[in-house]
Amino acid sequence: MASVRNARVVFSEIPQGVPDPQRSVKYDESELIDLDNVPLNGGFLAKAVALSIDPYMRNRMREAHIVQRFSPFLLGKPLVNYGVGRVIRSEHPGIKPGDYFHRKDLSFQEYSVIPDLSDVYVLTNEQKLPWTLYCGVAGMAGQTAWMGWHEYAAPKPGDVCFVTAAGGPVGSFVIQLAKAAGCKVVASAGSADKLQFARECGADVVFNYKTASTADVLQQEGPVNIYWDNVGGTSLDAALAHSANSARFIECGMISTINGESPHVKNLGMIVGNDLKVFGFIVGTLLPRYEDAFYGEVPRLVAEGKIRYREDVKKGLQYVGQAIYEVQTGGNKGKSVISLE
């Protein structure tokens, strides 16, 4: 068989501030691949099915010498991120053609040779969910909400839970977990559409952080027993100021700091004074303990319609730059996913 196109998205420029969708990444159709004959060396050949676009990807768009938890994207090389793939050929006994899987770092190209099963999780998908959902509510975003909540929230009925970026894939899931645990949920987001969705997910109080003072809302509705932080900055500062004794702060993300800014958080002293526990986490560290429990429960609940979610699916690798930009600026309407099928 002749070689076929292997379209890809490469990292082309380290951004200053918010990534410019036209400059930071480039869609490239120049590569070819011979699907029948490309050497596998004991690994397997996979086609990308769905690729997740997430806020933290901005952290990987950095100078390669800067050491952080996640390796940097390399200039001229394809982006990598959490994604779902389908096996085309395999020399590995643990996975066979036709299997679907997710992998922590799947290359942003149509076809990849993967050397082994590290970070690969084979998906059975008994509920026949759309594969894009395995990048969202049943993928890394859902895992982040579900595993972080189970590990750190320690909810008690009546606890006040403040959720930021509440219309997003993680926040909206957290709202539902908090309501199921009997919490009162206060939710913030940056648009009427997102607030409406947060309300549909069960939030008791919703407000737009751009037009209302977070501190004033929490003064009224708090003190806060559980703070789910996706944003840092002003929201974190207000949650500190209005924290309950021994509150749990779940630090899932700080989008307000990710593009080079660092808002001045003035109430850090409350961490000591109010006996706060502040849990930064990366879902990867929780995955080994929770993965089987998550897949045993969440896809079934999604299939039964018991978990609300929204997706923002773009079809084709050529939309990766735009999707990254929207996720950094709040323009996406639901979990951002690139679909290739």
Add this chain to the structure above:
Amino acid sequence: MASVRNARVVFSEIPQGVPDPQRSVKYDESELIDLDNVPLNGGFLAKAVALSIDPYMRNRMREAHIVQRFSPFLLGKPLVNYGVGRVIRSEHPGIKPGDYFHRKDLSFQEYSVIPDLSDVYVLTNEQKLPWTLYCGVAGMAGQTAWMGWHEYAAPKPGDVCFVTAAGGPVGSFVIQLAKAAGCKVVASAGSADKLQFARECGADVVFNYKTASTADVLQQEGPVNIYWDNVGGTSLDAALAHSANSARFIECGMISTINGESPHVKNLGMIVGNDLKVFGFIVGTLLPRYEDAFYGEVPRLVAEGKIRYREDVKKGLQYVGQAIYEVQTGGNKGKSVISLE
């Protein structure tokens, strides 16, 4: 018997910034007490033996309407803090004349009637230690170091432990706990004298944060697995920037913020990115679980000379204002205690 003097120290003015020792508190000898006849109403009469002077007391010198974990001092009323007392008369079956005890809030006056045994812990002192030590290495300061370390540090041999205010009563004890656990200890303080003591306690690397860059030292000696924070601000920021993955930050105090300032901490994003766990704590919340174990071990080790400590004892209530000022500005040489015997 005629009434005797009941000298006391009252809270006289809410300070702006660092408390002025001449204005914030007043020593007052005008009160009298009839030791034989003062009504006990089922409680007991005690003489103050030793009173602890601690950094956090600044938080209590505030407007009474501001709600924080610790109740405010009341203008015109005696200060209260952790202290050791001796029972003179008792109507309570759980405590008898001659018993020594510590109490979380003992009044800053020579004699007090205490209504019951809440927050009272009777001290056996089998090792015949000086009573002032029960305000220091065998008291709240020692409890803070010992209990906080056991609850949150999770040390592994070879871990880098960065200790701030390392010449103080908490920091110097933490150094010894960290060394006993096989850690490499990096210690900062603000004077040559304190650094010398930190070195004697076993610190591997010591530096003066006023003349050396904490970030530079941690860049060289880190990354930091365990950060014992007594100061917040610049030290916290540097520890965040040079944190190891999954490091533990033990937030014992933030003296840099206590007098109304709030230094801009720019690296909070590392809490998420480096999977950090940040444990604010108040020793009172750990006390119920750890108190018996602490008293079973620490006084014996102190008597055997196995724990280094330094005291800065002032004899007499008239020195309370000066002692508070020194603790806020780093002028004390060891655990600050007011002795009344």
